[in-house]
Amino acid sequence: xxNNTLLIEISTEELPxxxxxxxxxxxxxxxxxxxxxxxxxxxxxxxxxxPRRLAIKVNSLNIIxxxxxxxxxxxxxxxxxxxxxxxxxxxxxxxxxLSININQAQHLKNQxxxxxxxxxxxxxxxITHLIPxxxxxxxxxISIPKSMKWDENNIKFSRPIRNIFILLNDxxxxxxxxxxxxxxxxxxxxxxxxDRININHAKEYPLILLKEGNVICDYSYRxxxxxxxxxxxxIKIKGMLIPNKKLLHEITALVEWPTILIGRFKKDxxxxxxxxxxxxxxxxxxCFPVYTSSEKLMPYFIFVSNIxxxxxxxxxxxxxxxINSRLSDAQFFYxxxxxxxxxxxxxxxxKIIFYNQLGSMYEKTLRLKSLMIWFANKINLNxxxxxxxxxxxxxxxxxxxxxxxxxxxxxxxxxYALSDGxxxxxxxxxxEHYYPAFSKDRLPNNPIACALSIADKIDTIIGMxxxxxxxxxxxxPFSLRRLSLSILKILIKKRIEIDLLELIQQSIILYKNHxxxxxxxxxxxxxxxxxxxxxxxxxxxxxxxIQSVLALNITRPIDIEHRISVISNLKHSDDLRLLIxxxxxxxNILEKSKFFKNKAxxxxxxxxxxxxxxxxxxxxxxLFIQSNVxxxxxxxxxxKAIKLCIPINYxxxxxxxxxxxxxxxxxxxxxxxxxxxxxxxxxDFSYLHSF
Amino acid sequence: xxKSMNHSFYQIIYNLKKYxxxxxxxxxxxxxxxVGAGTFHIQTFFNAIGTHSxxxxxxxxxxxxxxxxxxxxxxxxxQYYQFQVIIKPPPKNIQEIYINSLKKLTIDPQKQDIRFIxxxxxxxxxxxxxxxWEVWINGMxxxxxxxxxxxxxxxxxxxxxxxxxxxxRLAMHLQNTDNLFNLxxxxxxxxxxxxxxxxxxxxxEQSSYNFVHSSTKLLLKxxxxxxxxxxxxxxLKKPLLLPAYEHILQASHYxxxxxxxxxxxxxxxxxxxxxxxxxxxxxxxxxCQHQKE
Numbered sequence: 008x009x010n011n012t013l014l015i016e017i018s019t020e021e022l023p024x025x026x027x028x029x030x031x032x033x034x035x036x037x038x039x040x041x042x043x044x045x046x047x048x049x050x051x052x053x054x055x056x057x058p059r060r061l062a063i064k065v066n067s068l069n070i071i072x073x074x075x076x077x078x079x080x081x082x083x084x085x086x087x088x089x090x091x092x093x094x095x096x097x098x099x100x101x102x103x104x105l106s107i108n109i110n111q112a113q114h115l116k117n118q119x120x121x122x123x124x125x126x127x128x129x130x131x132x133x134i135t136h137l138i139p140x141x142x143x144x145x146x147x148x149i150s151i152p153k154s155m156k157w158d159e160n161n162i163k164f165s166r167p168i169r170n171i172f173i174l175l176n177d178x179x180x181x182x183x184x185x186x187x188x189x190x191x192x193x194x195x196x197x198x199x200x201x202d203r204i205n206i207n208h209a210k211e212y213p214l215i216l217l218k219e220g221n222v223i224c225d226y227s228y229r230x231x232x233x234x235x236x237x238x239x240x241x242i243k244i245k246g247m248l249i250p251n252k253k254l255l256h257e258i259t260a261l262v263e264w265p266t267i268l269i270g271r272f273k274k275d276x277x278x279x280x281x282x283x284x285x286x287x288x289x290x291x292x293x294c295f296p297v298y299t300s301s302e303k304l305m306p307y308f309i310f311v312s313n314i315x316x317x318x319x320x321x322x323x324x325x326x327x328x329x330i331n332s333r334l335s336d337a338q339f340f341y342x343x344x345x346x347x348x349x350x351x352x353x354x355x356x357x358k359i360i361f362y363n364q365l366g367s368m369y370e371k372t373l374r375l376k377s378l379m380i381w382f383a384n385k386i387n388l389n390x391x392x393x394x395x396x397x398x399x400x401x402x403x404x405x406x407x408x409x410x411x412x413x414x415x416x417x418x419x420x421x422x423y424a425l426s427d428g429x430x431x432x433x434x435x436x437x438x439e440h441y442y443p444a445f446s447k448d449r450l451p452n453n454p455i456a457c458a459l460s461i462a463d464k465i466d467t468i469i470g471m472x473x474x475x476x477x478x479x480x481x482x483x484p485f486s487l488r489r490l491s492l493s494i495l496k497i498l499i500k501k502r503i504e505i506d507l508l509e510l511i512q513q514s515i516i517l518y519k520n521h522x523x524x525x526x527x528x529x530x531x532x533x534x535x536x537x538x539x540x541x542x543x544x545x546x547x548x549x550x551x552x553i554q555s556v557l558a559l560n561i562t563r564p565i566d567i568e569h570r571i572s573v574i575s576n577l578k579h580s581d582d583l584r585l586l587i588x589x590x591x592x593x594x595n596i597l598e599k600s601k602f603f604k605n606k607a608x609x610x611x612x613x614x615x616x617x618x619x620x621x622x623x624x625x626x627x628x629x630l631f632i633q634s635n636v637x638x639x640x641x642x643x644x645x646x647k648a649i650k651l652c653i654p655i656n657y658x659x660x661x662x663x664x665x666x667x668x669x670x671x672x673x674x675x676x677x678x679x680x681x682x683x684x685x686x687x688x689x690x691d692f693s694y695l696h697s698f
Numbered sequence: 699x700x701k702s703m704n705h706s707f708y709q710i711i712y713n714l715k716k717y718x719x720x721x722x723x724x725x726x727x728x729x730x731x732x733v734g735a736g737t738f739h740i741q742t743f744f745n746a747i748g749t750h751s752x753x754x755x756x757x758x759x760x761x762x763x764x765x766x767x768x769x770x771x772x773x774x775x776x777q778y779y780q781f782q783v784i785i786k787p788p789p790k791n792i793q794e795i796y797i798n799s800l801k802k803l804t805i806d807p808q809k810q811d812i813r814f815i816x817x818x819x820x821x822x823x824x825x826x827x828x829x830x831w832e833v834w835i836n837g838m839x840x841x842x843x844x845x846x847x848x849x850x851x852x853x854x855x856x857x858x859x860x861x862x863x864x865x866x867r868l869a870m871h872l873q874n875t876d877n878l879f880n881l882x883x884x885x886x887x888x889x890x891x892x893x894x895x896x897x898x899x900x901x902x903e904q905s906s907y908n909f910v911h912s913s914t915k916l917l918l919k920x921x922x923x924x925x926x927x928x929x930x931x932x933x934l935k936k937p938l939l940l941p942a943y944e945h946i947l948q949a950s951h952y953x954x955x956x957x958x959x960x961x962x963x964x965x966x967x968x969x970x971x972x973x974x975x976x977x978x979x980x981x982x983x984x985x986c987q988h989q990k991e
Contacts, residue, residue: 325836
């Protein structure tokens with residue numbers, strides 16, 4: 008009863024290669040969920056995926072399921088029946104919900120009273136009859152981002168489902184699954200061996216397709232095969248590959264029977280910008296570029312065919328022809344582009360609109376220029392280079408090459424700049440100012456690129472916010488959230504000493520034609536505060552600690568980050584708890600004192616050494632903070648503050664604050680107020696009271 | 699030469715027509731207005747809306763002004779031909795039927811690497827979207843294979859399958875040439891006519907017109923006139939849908955010419971697309987309602 012194998016194969020028309028693995032995993036996970044829900048047991052489940060099929064194989068399936076005993080308590084006996092002994096509405100509803108009648112219910116007596124109860128005893132049954140509905144539920148729950156209809160059947164899927172095949176051991180199941188076509192055979196490779204294959208036992212899958220059908224169903228194995236063979240091919244032509252996981256996945260998802268082939272393109276095309284050749288090969292033609300050991304492109308490409316005929320020359324020749332055509336297209340654009348140096352395109356940026364009322368790209372670059380001048384002054388960048396980078400960074404948007412291949416903007420600008428003889432730092436900044444472009448993307452390397460990246464992003468954010476384009480819950484078409492997180496990432500990880508508020512203000516000033524109300528500035532501020540919170544949360548930091556530091560309204564991200572991380576390091580320590588509890592005690596006392604007005608502390612009102620010593624040490628703490636904040640020595644500052652807790656608590660334990668003399672009383676409160684303010688220079692520890 | 703005779707442009711069209719007739723399609727002529735694709739044909743657009751079944755095939759001359767290359771590029775043209783097949787509802791084995799059409803053209807899927815590469819297609823001006831593939835042969839796209847999901851922004855029911863063969867690409871593969879202008883259009887005992895013989899001069903002059911010498915003033919005027927006429931025809935007591943649709947097509951073509959010359963700003967361009975799209979949608983909705991009556 009335990010050694011059963013269940014095979015489910017869904018045959019489709021070619022599934023989108025970008026989603027194939029996700030679909031397969033979703034199918035797998037949903038099946039496991041459904042099985043669990045139905046108390047089905049098995050040893051393991053395997054999934055398989057090719058462009059034309061998704062399959063699941065369940066090993067050592069237990070054909071008997073055991074549903075555990077369940078008890079469902081209903082209305083109390085007093086509420087269950089009316090005066091005449093008939094069932095009440097409450098009881099009716101309960102019975103209906105469980106699909107039982109009153110005779111199936113029993114009575115239960117416990118400490119809380121007497122109740123109606125429905126007891127379902129443990130039940131063991133053969134699950135064979137359940138298999139079709141489990142499969143139907145699973146298929147309907149597979150996550151498909153963009154689904155389609157293909158016939159009068161209401162079902163929607165990623166691509167038309169042309170067949171379902173279900174085999175339990177050696178028995179084919181031909182029940183109705185969502186009105187989809189169901190058959191008793193499976194199909195081999197659509198082009199190489201388009202035969203129906205008889206499979207006798209579920210255990211034979213997927214080996215039978217490997218042997219008789221020219222199909223490698225195992226996704227990981229297929230990927231591994233491709234990976235090994237493309238590297239072998241590269242070695243054969245004395246070249247190397249640069250790993251591209253995404254492309255490897257896509258190619259794995261595009262074939263059932265991979266054959267690796269080598270093609271060449273015309274050597275002359277190597278004079279084209281490297282990024283355009285790579286883009287055409289990888290993104291458009293789905294091939295692997297080949298490099299020399301010094302990472303220069305070779306006039307070869309490695310690609311995968313889905314068939315393996317005796318004569319491979321047709322396939323190779325065909326692919327070579329297409330690639331040469333595409334490169335020749337690119338050559339056409341490159342030739343037109345290179346009739347002028349990159350800087351000539353700057354004035355033409357007037358033709359490209361940045362956004363509705365915000366002017367052209369030309370005007371954007373002028374704002375970037377102003378921002379870069381500001382940056383250059385603040386963080387000591389080469390002024391001339393900074394300005395030039397700002398003016399050149401968008402020039403490639405006007406070129407034919409970027410109009411044709413928008414994804415390589417920045418790369419083209421960099422390559423054109425280098426060939427014009429521009430400074431390499433400037434050229435790099437043209438490419439790098441787009442980083443980070445997505446959440447795990449790298450950061451820009453050189454300082455000018457970092458500044459330009461921030462300037463470009465802040466300019467876009469402020470422009471959009473001034474036009475009232477705040478991101479909504481699910482809609483952020485201009486990626487303002489991502490842009491602001493990128494700014495914070497760069498400022499913090501690259502240790503850039505910029506005040507965010509100043510940066511925002513600089514950017515707002517540059518949008519001269521916009522009316523800026525106070526509420527706008529508030530909204531923009533709040534936007535950035537929320538982004539900061541999101542940023543630190545993303546790093547896994549405690550929200551309470553984040554709030555405790557943000558409460559100080561500090562506007563230098565790098566400063567905020569230091570404080571948060573120093574406090575986080577002490578998160579579960581007794582030291583920090585001491586500081587928090589001391590702070591709490593001080594606050595409580597101050598809150599209770601209703602008529603207290605803070606005045607200057609007077610030494611002559613101090614009656615004991617303890618008070619005087621506390622006062623002196625608090626002064627020392629403040630001096631220490633003052634001299635160490637600029638170098639962000641928060642670790643030492645925090646420790647000094649923690650140390651102060653000892654004399655504070657000694658003070659609490661030995662001095663009665665509420666002295667009979669009101670002047671002395673209030674003087675002591677003023678001292679406490681002074682201490683509270685000192686702590687507040689580090690963080691608002693009241694947010695950490697739960698620690 | 700013998701190979702070219704079997705695979706001349708003319709012969710390819712002839713073979714495709716023969717094949718699809720056998721599959722139950724009727725052959726019609728292409729629409730007599732400049733359009734960017736066979737999808738714009740009245741028979742495609744209107745047949746895709748509504749519930750009745752259809753099976754048609756035709757050759758369509760296509761004009762895409764921005765794709766002109768002054769006849770200097772051996773792979774790109776601003777005027778080319780598509781072979782369009784529209785079937786509603788699609789047969790269950792439509793993929794196989796398509797592959798067999800390639801076999802009939804002597805393309806052997808066991809020798810040539812044929813692939814279906816995901817390509818979801820959208821035409822904002824028609825409010826049309828579909829799900830499907832580019833069909834590649836040894837890396838070159840030769841067909842667009844699409845299950846329409848929406849036309850005129852309305853959900854299709856039943857679904858229509860559209861198979862669009864790029865005839866020049868197909869011919870280049872079959873004739874084994876990498877230069878469009880060398881394609882043999884037709885051959886008989888007297889002479890051989892190439893694609894270049896017929897269209898080289900046209901490509902040169904049209905490209906010059908599209909990119910340099912067209913009159914922006916005139917194009918804008920014509921665009922607006924056709925839009926106005928569309929509106930007028932739709933505002934009639936009994937709207938005239940087919941003539942209105944034809945005026946939209948003409949407006950679209952003038953839009954494409956303006957676009958080729960890059961005379962529109964991003965904002966204007968967006969606006970014009972929206973105008974065309976909303977009028978097309980109105981036509982589709984009217985048609986749908988009228989069908990029910």
